[in-house]
Amino acid sequence: MPVTLSRATLIEVAKLAGTSKTSVSRFFGPERERLTPKLQTRIAEAADTLGYQPNLMARGLKGGGSRLLGMLVADIRNPFSVAVVHGVEQAARAHGYSLIVCNTDNDPEQEQQHLRLLTAYQVEGLIINAAGQPEAQLQAIMRSGVPLVLLDRDIRQLDANVIGLDNALAIDMALEHLVQQGYRSILYVSESPAYASARQERLQRFTQQAATLGVKGQTLILSNLAAHAPTLKAFAKHSVSGPGAVLCANGNVTLAMTRRFQKLGIAIGPTGLMGIDELEWCELITPGITTLAQPTDDISHAAVSYLLNQLNGSAQASPLSYRHAPRLQVRGSTTFKHDPKHV
Known part of the structure; x- marks a missing residue:
């Protein structure tokens, strides 16, 4: 019968594994690699049989590192x-x-x-x-x-x-792709950039590069999504005569914009849609949503x-x-x- 966690000791693990207390201590510490693979296996099996777990808090207080x-x-x-x-x-x-x-x-x-x-x-x-x-x-x-x-x-x-993420590179890659695809008006949608430096960097880079590329850039900062529906609807209407795309700053925004496209009946493609962050469902939404996947x-x-x-x-x-x-x-x-x- 396995011994309960409160009763199992490091000495008991060593005895069952046929090794020393020092070796068991090394196994549960930063020097595990000094033990042979066979010895590591024996110690692991012994600890599992006894239900032993090291007291990480106690070890940390003793200066051995909590792991x-x-x-x-x-x-x-x-x-x-x-x-x-x-x-x-x-x-x-x-x-x-x-x-x-x-x-x-x-x-x-x-x-x-x-x-x-x-x-x-x-x-x-x-x-x-x-x-x-x-x-x-x-x-x-x-x-x-x-x-x-x-x-x-x-x-x-x-x-x-x-x-x-290299936020500047991400925005550059997104704009390069959208421009190559023929989009000349881009609506950049983001959650509030307050306290989030990544959002700030992406928004700033978009503003700079859109002007450099001669793209008509607009920005939309989400708060109440329903309140921004007229902005998106007007942008999509303009896209019928001049190709426009919505660039989403992160996965949350991509999901919010996809839902808004569907609710407003905006066709994805004629009005482009692209997001930073790869989400599993992006390939399932017809015709599939282009993304920049973070590694x-x-x-x-x-x-x-x-x-x-x-x-x-x-x-x-x-x-x-x-x-x-x-x-x-x-x-x-x-x-x-x-x-x-x-x-």
């Missing part, structure tokens, strides 16, 4: 957040770390509470997708020796690296690698890419053949 990483997410429902949380968890697990994820629901007060919680759990590193601007708390955490990396969003006056696995793995390099004292050993290029996925929503006389 915990913390992750703060602004909105866990956002498709980008779902993908990067999955990627970070996989990368952390591959290096013997567990992940604690806290969702702030874009609430700065919740963000501060979660930061206090993660600090109490003795996490060894933090990945922050900020909802607000918690500079003071994060500066204190960094001074305490806990490495952190910002994910997707910058924080003013905080000397920390941001790992995420979420690359972004996630880079964030974990950065933390581990800091913890191992090898920050300069493995150069990291902090800004990642998107992948263009062309579908029918931007391949409509316009009359050349309108291009």
Whole structure:
């Protein structure tokens, strides 16, 4: 009969595995690679049989490292957040770390509470997708020796690296594709850019590049979606005589605009539709929605690698890419053949 978690000890695992207490300690710590694969298997099987789990909190208090990483997410429902949380968890697990994820629901007060919680759990590193601007708390955490990396969003006056999409390149790729397809009027739709540096960067780049390319650029910042229906309807009506496309700043906006197209009876293609962020349903909507897919696995793995390099004292050993290029996925929503006389 398996022994309960409260009774199993490291010594018992060592005895059942036919090895030393030191080897078992290495297996559950940062030196697992020093053990042979066969010994690792024996220890894992013994721990499973006894129901043994190391006390990570106790080990952290003793200075042995908790083997915990913390992750703060602004909105866990956002498709980008779902993908990067999955990627970070996989990368952390591959290096013997567990992940604690806290969702702030874009609430700065919740963000501060979660930061206090993660600090109490003795996490060894933090990945922050900020909802607000918690500079003071994060500066204190960094001074305490806990490495952190910002994910997707910058924080003013905080000397920390941001790992995420190359936002300028994403906008450039989107505009290049739409112009090549014959669209000359582009409506850029975004959620509020307040406190979200990625949205700010994309909006600023769109404004600059649209003017440079000679494209008629308009912007629409979503609040109440129904209130913006007249703007979208008027834009689509103009697109009948002059090819226009709607460029969505992220996955949430792409979903909102797709629903609005359908409700208003706007044909996708004659009025183009393109989104930043690849969503599984985009290929299912007739005629398919063109997207710029974020390399979420690359972004996630880079964030974990950065933390581990800091913890191992090898920050300069493995150069990291902090800004990642998107992948263009062309579908029918931007391949409509316009009359050349309108291009």
